[in-house]
Amino acid sequence: MNTAAERHALRAALLTAPAVTAGAVPDPGRAVFVGSGDSLASGLVATAFGHRALSAGDVTWSGTVPAGCDTLVGISHSGTSGATVRALRIAREAGLRTVAVTSRPDSPLADCADSVQSVPSLEVEETVPCAGHLMLAQGVASVCGTDTASVNSALAAALDRIGALVDEEVESLPENPPGAVSVLSLPELRSGADFWSLKIIEACGLAVRTVPLEESGHVDYFIGPEPHLTLQLIGRHGRGRFERLAEALRGTGQIIRQIDASDLPGAHHPLVLDLAVAVAGTWFAHGAAQRWGRPPFRGGAVNMDASHIKLDA
Incomplete structure (x- = not known):
């Protein structure tokens, strides 16, 4: 199994991390959340609120923005995932609102976003990682207007x-x-x-x-x-x-x-x-x-x- 130390560290990090707070991002309207890998799993949280989630590559490598979309929300813990950054750039050039969900407000992803939903980074050692997803998913929920304080x-x-x-x-x-x-x-x-x-x-x-x-x-x-x-x-x-x-x-x-x-x-x-x-x-x-x-x-x-x-x- 994963070690008891890893489990204890995750608990300690969760109890000491600042809460992800809503309010940094205006109402996104009809939003499409994009990411890759773990970040796309985080984006799927938005579907419970009536939004859509796509692989960032669906936008980047087709060069087109999703139909019926008011806001494109890019999700990346590091803010450097290539397809996600490019997707936000394409959305901005097309005149859509853009939002970044990231732990790096100084990242390339944040640079091409109209609004940034910052999330804390849990400083834990993990053999198989999940801490980033736990924070990014809360950031997604916050963009959707959910109180994640608890x-x-x-x-x-x-x-x-x-x-x-x-x-x-x-x-x-x-x-x-x-x-x-x-x-x-x-x-x-x-x-x-x-x-x-x-x-x-x-x-x-x-x-x-x-x-x-x-x-x-x-x-x-x-x-x-x-x-x-x-x-x-x-x-x-x-x-x-x-x-x-x-x-x-x-x-x-x-x-x-x-x-x-x-x-x-x-x-x-x-x-x-x-x-x-x-x-x-x-x-x-x-x-x-x-x-x-x-x-x-x-x-x-x-x-x-x-x-x-x-x-x-």
């Missing part, structure tokens, strides 16, 4: 329960890794599910996909014959459908694990629930990697300087 403390209070849930799930995994993994969710946990996929890819080097619950019911009974792991992220809705689908997929030979987040502390708060699930996904990914003998980030075989996604000169 989120950090609520998350900190949930960490012990999250840890126990994750440890139980990891211990129940098969000893050998599957050929691939599917992560199922309903919209309330869609951002969290996307984050689970990212972290399992990073930690385990496996092919992973996120699937809306009902779409899995339509196609996933064709998956096989290689071992396949399906993770169902269960929140406050749809429990009966999750159960029926689990029974059907087990009948095809799939391994089904149900992660029930509905009773986590703070689960009544939609953002706290989603972020608690994101933390659980990070810790689960690290634990699964250790169980299966797959060192995170392929044990150093992957070039981690990420120069291919940074803003060039």
